Amino acid sequence: MEQSGIQQYFDKYSPVGDITVIAICLLITVLVFTSYVKKTRSYKIFLNLIIYLFAAAFVNVLYHDMYTGITDGNYRWVYILRCAYHALLFSNLLLYVVYIVVLQHLEPPKKLPVMAVSVSLYVLVIVADIITTVTGKSFKITNSGRVVTGMNIFMWGYLGFISIIVFLMVANRKRLYKQVMYGFYGTMVVAFILLILQNICNQNSYTVVSFLFPVMAMFYLVHSNPYDIELGAVDSRAMEDLVRYNYEKKRDIIIMSLYLPDFDVEGASFTEEIQEKIRLLSSEHFKQAVLFQVSNGHVILVADKYHNPDYENRLNKIINAFYIEYESFKYDFKIVMGESFEEISRRNEYISLIKVIHDHMEMNTVHMIEYEDVERFNKYEQVLKELEDISRKKDLRDPRILTYCQPVYNIKTGKYDTAEALMRLKLPEIGMLYPDRFIGLAEENGYIHVLTQIILQKTCDEIKYLLEKNYEVTRISINVSVLEMRDDQFTEDIRKIINDSGIPKEKIAIEITESQSESDFIVMKNIIEELKDDGIKFYLDDFGTGYSNMERIMGLPFDIIKFDRSLVLASEKNKKSEKMVESLAGMFSELDYSVLYEGVEDENDEKRCINMHASYLQGYKYSKPIPMIELKRFFSKVEE
């Protein structure tokens, strides 16, 4: 056994290291409670680690300080505190193991053996430490005040835990994002070097400090930064930072976006399997690439051209690898990729650009970004700005909104006395826009209701004019989106415009398309019932295009069912389809709905539709949509 004077033994120690640990633990606690931290399971372990570390440092200071106060040769408290100090450090090591197991999401068959070994080791070393201290085999202060050291239980325990941790990190290295793994490896190496240096310098003040390093790594890598450590993704703000940085350095970047719409739901996240695949795909093909999770179901990989000069090759490889994975998981996808464009980098708008590209691409395809996309995106942004302006000004006669309309042929009277109002947008610099270019946009951004009000105002103006000029106008229908009906103000707004214009309310009809959602159904039902009392008529638009729920349709008091052009086309295919459309229409007319066929293009269509219970016909055969002021050409004057 090695012997040394007590003074000499304790001289190897100065409280400076432990006091530093205590201070840093307090500091981290303050930071954790004052910044945004994801409250995951590993976070709770992390907090425990800080508490144990704090306690270990504190007990270590106490235990080294104890001996000075002892004059009677009774060193019992020194022994107890020394054992407590070791037990706290072992608790820390055990918590590190638990932490890694939780972080790696190990399944029970992998987790249980590791935990069994770790807990056994934990119990074993603590018991061994106590027994060898009691029996004086590891640490003893003799009556003459000399310290005798023997078996180094602590070192064996320490090495045991380190082996388990290294095993876990190597065996499951693919479970965590590379950068995070490297962060942990790095801190472990630094901690180890510190312990060796401490030994070489015949010191023992920095043991607890070395335990602090992994905690700091966790704090930085796992809890306080925007990494999603399983996916390895950073959020969209971080992506904007990276784009800005590269733009300022005049570096071109490569963008690769993967969108899986199945995961684009509130609160959803990728399954673990998908996370793992995305992580591997993105880390294996590009050098220094960073993955961003910009929204649910949408990740974007950004790499710079400088480190990946052969990027075309790499893109091909990643796509090939993706298709192999796709064979097994089969989630719908949209992939967009390409090089940076100066103007998009300057405006930092890749995410919006990609979203616009998504709207125009087919599902399960890969799209290379071209300048055309940028042009279209610019136009889109311009349209959005104009819509915003229209919505803000709320001028119900805004000249940018054009009212076109299509006269509807009334079979019973053989005349045109109704029509459908259709919206066009005429914007400076862009010109005329059709609904497919702006209705969706207006709906998504909450501008649709103002547009509807403008169309309604202009339609009322026209009806008023036609009535004054003695034209026979039964009614004109406008299209309304279900989205705007959710607004409490909806019925009030509609009523006010019609009232103010002074035309009878029954001159207006509202077309709505069926919605699949139950709550929309309830909203629609309430509104239809309310406005129907005023005399407003309701049409069910686009019947035959969705998954029609007959029970729901019957639950809504529509006046006219508009059969979509697809049914007109279907009825042309064969007798069976014709019979089907005919009996659907027959059923509606028996139930007192009128049937209107849309998209009647020629005489053949017309003939068939007349034979299939049509009351009204609409389509290019009679007229393409025309500016509303031309409607009078179709309408007849009341005979006097």
Ligand code: C2E
């Ligand atoms: P919709 O309500 O089904 O309108 C009928 C569409 O079919 C019109 O397209 C019309 O031009 C087109 N069409 C008419 N006759 C024929 C034909 O014989 N053959 C074919 N193939 N097509 C024909 P448009 O004007 O481009 O409108 C497209 C859609 O945009 C409309 O479909 C409607 O859903 C929406 N929309 C138009 N105006 C408004 C509006 O003021 N508000 C809202 N919320 N949506 C509108």
Ligand code: CA
């Ligand atoms: Ca319509």
Ligand code: CA
């Ligand atoms: Ca329609």
